[in-house]
Every structure is written in structure tokens, then in C-alpha cells.
Amino acid sequence: MPQLRLTGRGLWITALIVPPLAFVALFVVYPIISAFAYAFFDWNGLLRGEFVGLDNFHTVLFVEPYASWTRNAFSHNIIVFFALMVLQNGLGFFLAYALWRELPGARFHRIAVFLPVVLSTIIVGYLFKLFLHPLFGVVNISLRGMGLGELAQPWLGQSSTALWALIAANAWHMVGFPTLVFLAGMQRIPTEMLDAVRMETRSEWVKITKIVWPLVAPSATVVFVLLFVGAFNWFELPYVMAGLDGSPFGSTDVLGLYFYRTAFGNVSSGQQDFGLGSALAVLIFLFIAVIAGLITVRLRAREIQL
Amino acid sequence: MPSTIIRIGAALAAMSVAAPAMAQDLTFWSWRQEDRAQYEQFIDTFEAANPGITVTLETFEATNYNTILATALAGGSGPDLMMVRAYGGLESIAVPGYLEPLTTETVPALADYTPEALAAETVRADGKVYAVPFASQTQLVIYNKKIFDDAGLSEPQTWDEFMALSQKLKDSGIIPIANGTATAWQNETVTFDFVSSLMGKDFVADIMSGETDFTDERFTSALAALKDLSQYFPDGFIGLDYASAQQLFSSGMAAMFGGGSYELATFRAQNPDLELGVFAAPGRTAEDEKLVALYFDGGYAANAAGANKEAALKFINYLASTEFGQAFADNLNNISTAPGVTFQDPLLAEVAELNATSIPYLFLVNFRYGEPSGSVLIQSEVQKLFAGETTPEAAGQAITDGLKVWYEPFQD
Incomplete structure (x- = not known):
């Protein structure tokens, strides 16, 4: 049975892993996901318009x-x-x-x-x-x-x-x-x-x-x-x-x-x-x-x- | 005694409540970081004349300004007053309704502005003016007076004279024209610096009214003349970038530079001993009108959602005044668009005089409202023309076809 109790060592590992993980999530994963999301909307300059599905992909590839x-x-x-x-x-x-x-x-x-x-x-x-x-x-x-x-x-x-x-x-x-x-x-x-x-x-x-x-x-x-x-x-x-x-x-x-x-x-x-x-x-x-x-x-x- | 204290207390309380209503704080955003000191002075003049209104200037880096402003306006934290771009750049923030429309009732001075200047700050769809235009830029030919005098040359009156003069300079070992076209946007400027007069006012009017397109002989023959003129550009000019070209001129190695009025200050800074002259490149005959290409840089606008709109409009009125225009021209060495401004600097005065016979800087003024923009098209087509990879006719056709995608007058 693995011990789930936070020992001193476990605490250390957590303390060392969480900040970089949060950093990566915030500055790498989140921007990538939001770029994914942006691609499905119509934009007027920096103003987000309505959801347009795959229209943007279609435009850059075929129009x-x-x-x-x-x-x-x-x-x-x-x-x-x-x-x-x-x-x-x-x-x-x-x-x-x-x-x-x-x-x-x-x-x-x-x-x-x-x-x-x-x-x-x-x-x-x-x-x-x-x-x-x-x-x-x-x-x-x-x-x-x-x-x-x-x-x-x-x-x-x-x-x-x-x-x-x-x-x-x-x-x-x-x-x-x-x-x-x-x-x-x-x-x-x-x-x-x-x-x-x-x-x-x-x-x-x-x-x-x-x-x-x-x-x-x-x-x-x-x-x-x-x-x-x-x-x-x-x-x-x-x-x-x-x-x-x-x-x-x-x-x-x-x-x-x-x-x-x-x-x-x-x-x-x-x-x-x-x-x-x-x-x-x-x-x-x-x-x-x-x-x-x-x-x-x-x-x-x-x-x-x- | 206690009553006195209460009275003082009440007075203080009343003042602290009234104070925000009396003193009106405005924020003013600008991309002209280099002009900060002068703008602070303009603001001081305004504040002295309008007690109770304070204007705080904030400046941002020019290349990111549009993005910063658009984001702030979209997020509801935009400034009360701001510098905005002209033409397509204005529309991107005026169309969503962020800017207060200006009329001759709210800003009476606008009545005396030229229609071209106002058009730069007008949204095409509703025909309303959204900003007070502040400066015009002129595309023309800048030349080194000393080189011209030494060679016994004077400003050319016909295209043939222009070519002959360039040949003479070349024969005497001077680079006639400094321009290089490896930097894409230089291809658009040289076109209007050198062959505006060959295109002529009628052609531009016909383009604007949709009666003709860029396959027009007046346009293609102007491109052919430009290609012919390029023999007097430096060796390998198609690989020469903008900064190097400027240096060829300011170091005195070249006699002429096709550029904008914004270039004059740069050349003076690079070489204070340079004696500069300007002229409009000639047409085919001496009778043809000598034309420069004119456009407007941007304007001053008020936030439609601003809290102190009345005070903001007061400031806008100040910015639209001849008094401000004069100070702007004197201190910033720019061609102010305000009516009734006189120019102390002889070069600026000459540029202002040349502006009287001009065509619009066509692709910026009329063809930057869709993709592909006319500027992208003319830049790459002229670049191809110089490299010998297209003909004037094919270039005119490619520009017309490219614009057809979104420019309705060309669709049929």
C-alpha cells in the first residue's frame, strides 16, 4: 500500500514540481490552447466576433x-x-x-x-x-x-x-x-x-x-x-x-x-x-x-x- | 468654537465632493515618443487658457500603438483623447464605435480644413469625421543643391530634361538617384516620388470614380518610364535597403533621393551641412502639371465613452485651431493641416507650396481597406518590374486582378 502521507521528502518534491508546472501551464499550455480557440472565431482587428467554425482554416488554405x-x-x-x-x-x-x-x-x-x-x-x-x-x-x-x-x-x-x-x-x-x-x-x-x-x-x-x-x-x-x-x-x-x-x-x-x-x-x-x-x-x-x-x-x- | 470647526469641516467636505467635478482630468495617448517635450508644452498652453482641465500625456512605441490602443478601447480602459491613424487604420477603431464623431458644430474649425485632409479621418460607410487631421506627408524628389549647382543643373521641367540631367550626373561619376528597392515599401514610394506627374490628375480621378483600372495606359506608361529611370539608381539597387540608400544621399554620394517630406529631418540630422532642395518630378512636357503625392498621417480623436467629453472636446477644438497648428509646424517641423498656418522653415514652406498641386498617395489613401492591400500589390509588382521579371502591362494587370478580390468598382 503506497503511503499518501506527505512526508518531508514528498513536500519537497511537491514544492519543487508545482511552480514550474504552473509556469508551463500558464505560459505554454494556456497560450497554445487559446490560440486554438482564437482560430475558430471571426476577428475584427483585436475584437473577437462570432464563432465561425473552420472558416479561418478554409480561408488560409483555399481562398x-x-x-x-x-x-x-x-x-x-x-x-x-x-x-x-x-x-x-x-x-x-x-x-x-x-x-x-x-x-x-x-x-x-x-x-x-x-x-x-x-x-x-x-x-x-x-x-x-x-x-x-x-x-x-x-x-x-x-x-x-x-x-x-x-x-x-x-x-x-x-x-x-x-x-x-x-x-x-x-x-x-x-x-x-x-x-x-x-x-x-x-x-x-x-x-x-x-x-x-x-x-x-x-x-x-x-x-x-x-x-x-x-x-x-x-x-x-x-x-x-x-x-x-x-x-x-x-x-x-x-x-x-x-x-x-x-x-x-x-x-x-x-x-x-x-x-x-x-x-x-x-x-x-x-x-x-x-x-x-x-x-x-x-x-x-x-x-x-x-x-x-x-x-x-x-x-x-x-x-x-x- | 465648536461651530467654527463644524463649519470648516462642512466646507472641506463640500470642497472634496465638488473638487472632482471642477477639476477635469483627461488622458491623451500618442505614439510620438520623440515629440513628448513639445506636446507637454502644447498642453501647458491649453491648461493655462482652460483652468480646471488637466491633460496627462502618455506616449507609446509607434509600432505597437495600434494594438495597445485597440486593446484598451475594447477593454473599456481607453484614454479620453488619442492620436489615431488615418484611412484603414482609423476605420479599425472608428467602425466599432469607440470614437466620438466630430461635426462643424462641435469643432467649428473643421469647416476650414481641406476635403482631402478630412477624408483621411472619415469613415467611408457613414461619412462622419472622427478625428482632427494633424499632419500631411508629401512624396517628392529631394536633391542636393550643392551637387546641382556645381554641375550647373537646375530643377527639370520635362521628363526628357530629368533623364538628361541624370545622365549628366552619372557621366561625372555621381550616383544620380540614391534609392534602393530591397526594402519592399520603398517600391511604392519611388513610384509616386518620380512618376506622379506622368500618371496625372485625370487618371487618379478616373481610378477613384471606378471608371478605369490599373491596366490604363496612363498608369502602365508611367511604370515603363519609372523602369527606364531606374538605370540612374545605384548599381544593384534592387539589393540595396532603405537605410543604405538614405546614407548614399546624406553622405553626398548621390544627387537625388525620392522620398517623403518626413525624410528632410532625417537628412538634416545625418548631415547638417547638406543643402537640401525639393521638387516635384516633371511630366512629359513643361506644360504638364508637376504633381507630388499627398497623404495624411493621422489625427486627434476623442473617446465616445469618455467621462469628461465636454472637456475633451475643448481640447480637440484647441488641437484644431490655427494657433496650435502654427505651434505644431514651428516646433515639430511638420506640415500642419490646420488652416492658415505659415511655415518659417523655407523647405517646409516649399513643400506646403508643392502640396497645392498634388494627387493622393493612391494606394494608401484608397486601397488599404482589404486583403491583398493595393500597397502590397504595387510594392511587389514594381519590385518585379525593377528585377526584370514583369512588364508594366503585366504589373498593371496583376494589381487590378489582386484588388478585384475586394474592391467592388473593379468587379464586373
Whole structure:
């Protein structure tokens, strides 16, 4: 029979658990639930109107101009996710491998690779805006200096380059994170196993594909899921570098910017609409939760316990 | 003796009961944090002339002001007096009935305001004025007088002169026009800074009356001219943001900047040595009217549910007066909309003069009442035009089609 009497220990545990639980309930659970509720009402600015059921969801998904804005923003999130998967996580893996093999200067590079991660996104955004400045930016000046003047571009002003410029800035900023996680995973691989491989083959490629990659699967799960969530919640960097409108003409628009514009309005839009904004937020939340769940389950299944 | 005490006590009690009725406290909300000191002065002037009424100013951050005000009004804790936005921004709080309608009976000075100014603070559905408009902004061309003088140039009278003058500046190694269009809203401003005169008053009148749409040749040919003019913008201007463009001009690297009258103060602050001039970009021939684009910033409104409405209206009347308008223009360097104001600052006087021949800043004034707003459409279409991803005709078509969703005159 378990004792329900509050002992000193029980009191302690209660006292420690209740405040954070209340905090989470108040500031995380409650806002999420109220956003759910908001999405089912008609809004006149910040004034709640009548209950409209699924109308707001229908509008953002199927009624023009919202439908094409939603599709446009969503497609950019998908591009960002896959591009960063290669540029950020892929490069991160190979950087981690190089650091783990202790190539010359590994100690310096370990710090250098991770350093940008500690910078604020706002700073990185402004920094890259300066780098990519059409007249004085270091990118265009270097290109001109190397005699490649015709490659100098207004990077952030063209639909063909703007999104990729943002992706590159993000990859530069965050590549240290997957590197660090993969490196930690690699350092857990037992040396006996590596010695055994060395007897069999001298090929680095075989070592990477047959031993290292399968054994860092838990790290991969973590960085993949975090990248997925990050790519679909992408906001700060596009906001700083391209502005709320996803300039130029929506070619850097992502769900985060689109949600913000819809719910809170911006200088050049008409009315703010909390109902449509909330409906978007709910859709984004559900999409991320479901897909991130599936990815996690699938990736966990291939992890090998050491 | 005790009777004296009782008498004093009774007098005190009577005073404490009467006091709230005598002294009327009003709250006044504003988004102009930077103008706080000047507004305190205006309020002092009012309080000196109206003993018994006190006005307390509260200022909020501009970008969040609408949200804060709308929430407070909806929750019944709004201020007695407030600055409100114009056009669509006014409607969002006036339509739910939070604002006291103003008439020429309650605010006689309104009779002398221009119809355009009053229209900015009028709800389209009921035709009532809800606020006293306080300032106008003008979209025009700002230029560096020194560069013009050194190159022996003068304000252009025709579009061809404008192009030739820009070419001359470019040949001498000066950036003719500083604007960059990576910042979305700059695409809307440059359109009206440079090609308002090419669109012409008739086109705007026809648009307002629903007789034509943006596929009109007068509009598309103006866009074509704008695209042509953009060869005199900085290299890679489509990737240049607003702040960088301003710096190109204020540092003296560029000769002209298409901007608003609100920019003059910024340029003076960035470079006090700059000699500024303003002109309205020319039409095709010297006879064509040179037009600037005009809009109104916002107004002063009273709370319909305020407790001291009579006192609030007194303050509104003060804000609508020429006396206040003059103080506003002198102290805040803004174009006051109050009738009979004269401008000491020569640049402001010139802007006020240019305002006499103007068209409305069309997309803000008439097309921000639905989604997608006309501003969003013209910004992205002009941005596409500059990037070479659309033609003037296709842009006009896209703007018309976009507006069709909610703008009834375009639906047929």
C-alpha cells in the first residue's frame, strides 16, 4: 500500500514540481490552447466576433489570395529544410569527422566552427546584410577584385538568389551545432571497434559509411528533428535580412513571416486578422508536431544501442 | 468654537465632493515618443487658457500603438483623447464605435480644413469625421543643391530634361538617384516620388470614380518610364535597403533621393551641412502639371465613452485651431493641416507650396481597406518590374486582378 502521507521528502518534491508546472501551464499550455480557440472565431482587428467554425482554416488554405501566399511560404520552408539538411547537417557531419580525426589544428577549428553559434541571429543577419551589400559588400568587392565583376550580384534583391543568401547565412551561423552533436556521438564510439575496422580496411569511406554513420544515429535523430522544427519555424533571419514582406516580392516569404503579417499586420498591409493568424499558427503547429513525431519514431528505430 | 470647526469641516467636505467635478482630468495617448517635450508644452498652453482641465500625456512605441490602443478601447480602459491613424487604420477603431464623431458644430474649425485632409479621418460607410487631421506627408524628389549647382543643373521641367540631367550626373561619376528597392515599401514610394506627374490628375480621378483600372495606359506608361529611370539608381539597387540608400544621399554620394517630406529631418540630422532642395518630378512636357503625392498621417480623436467629453472636446477644438497648428509646424517641423498656418522653415514652406498641386498617395489613401492591400500589390509588382521579371502591362494587370478580390468598382 503506497503511503499518501506527505512526508518531508514528498513536500519537497511537491514544492519543487508545482511552480514550474504552473509556469508551463500558464505560459505554454494556456497560450497554445487559446490560440486554438482564437482560430475558430471571426476577428475584427483585436475584437473577437462570432464563432465561425473552420472558416479561418478554409480561408488560409483555399481562398485567394491567402491560398497562394500559404503555398508560396510553405514551399520556401521546404526548400530551406532540405537545403539546410545538406549544407548545415551534411557539412556538420564531415566537419565533425575531420575534427574527430584530429587533423592538424583541430583544437583551433573546434572553437572556430562553434563560435558563430553563440552569436545572436540579429547580429548574424545584419552582418550578412553588410557582406551582401551591392555596393560596399565584401562579397561583391572580392568578386570584383578577383576580376569576376560580372558575378557580383544584388544578392538580396533577386528572387533567384535572395532565399539562398538567407540559407547560406543560416548555415554559416548554425553549422557548429550539428558538428558539436555529431562530434560528441563520434567520441562515444569504442576504440576496440575502431581498431577492429583498421584490421579489415584502410578506406576512410568504408569506415564512415559502415561504422561511424550507423553509430552516430542517435545524434542524427537529434539534429534532424531540431533542424526540421527550426526550418518550419524560421523567422528571425528572414525578418532581419528580408523584412516582413519576404522581399523581394515574396521570394523569401516563409510561414513565420506570413503568420506574423497576417496576425499583427505590417506597415503596408490592410487590417490585422487574429483569426486567420491563429488558424495559420495552429496549422503550422500541427504540421510540425506530427511530422517531427514521425521523423523521431522512424529515426529512433534505426539507432543501435552500444 | 465648536461651530467654527463644524463649519470648516462642512466646507472641506463640500470642497472634496465638488473638487472632482471642477477639476477635469483627461488622458491623451500618442505614439510620438520623440515629440513628448513639445506636446507637454502644447498642453501647458491649453491648461493655462482652460483652468480646471488637466491633460496627462502618455506616449507609446509607434509600432505597437495600434494594438495597445485597440486593446484598451475594447477593454473599456481607453484614454479620453488619442492620436489615431488615418484611412484603414482609423476605420479599425472608428467602425466599432469607440470614437466620438466630430461635426462643424462641435469643432467649428473643421469647416476650414481641406476635403482631402478630412477624408483621411472619415469613415467611408457613414461619412462622419472622427478625428482632427494633424499632419500631411508629401512624396517628392529631394536633391542636393550643392551637387546641382556645381554641375550647373537646375530643377527639370520635362521628363526628357530629368533623364538628361541624370545622365549628366552619372557621366561625372555621381550616383544620380540614391534609392534602393530591397526594402519592399520603398517600391511604392519611388513610384509616386518620380512618376506622379506622368500618371496625372485625370487618371487618379478616373481610378477613384471606378471608371478605369490599373491596366490604363496612363498608369502602365508611367511604370515603363519609372523602369527606364531606374538605370540612374545605384548599381544593384534592387539589393540595396532603405537605410543604405538614405546614407548614399546624406553622405553626398548621390544627387537625388525620392522620398517623403518626413525624410528632410532625417537628412538634416545625418548631415547638417547638406543643402537640401525639393521638387516635384516633371511630366512629359513643361506644360504638364508637376504633381507630388499627398497623404495624411493621422489625427486627434476623442473617446465616445469618455467621462469628461465636454472637456475633451475643448481640447480637440484647441488641437484644431490655427494657433496650435502654427505651434505644431514651428516646433515639430511638420506640415500642419490646420488652416492658415505659415511655415518659417523655407523647405517646409516649399513643400506646403508643392502640396497645392498634388494627387493622393493612391494606394494608401484608397486601397488599404482589404486583403491583398493595393500597397502590397504595387510594392511587389514594381519590385518585379525593377528585377526584370514583369512588364508594366503585366504589373498593371496583376494589381487590378489582386484588388478585384475586394474592391467592388473593379468587379464586373
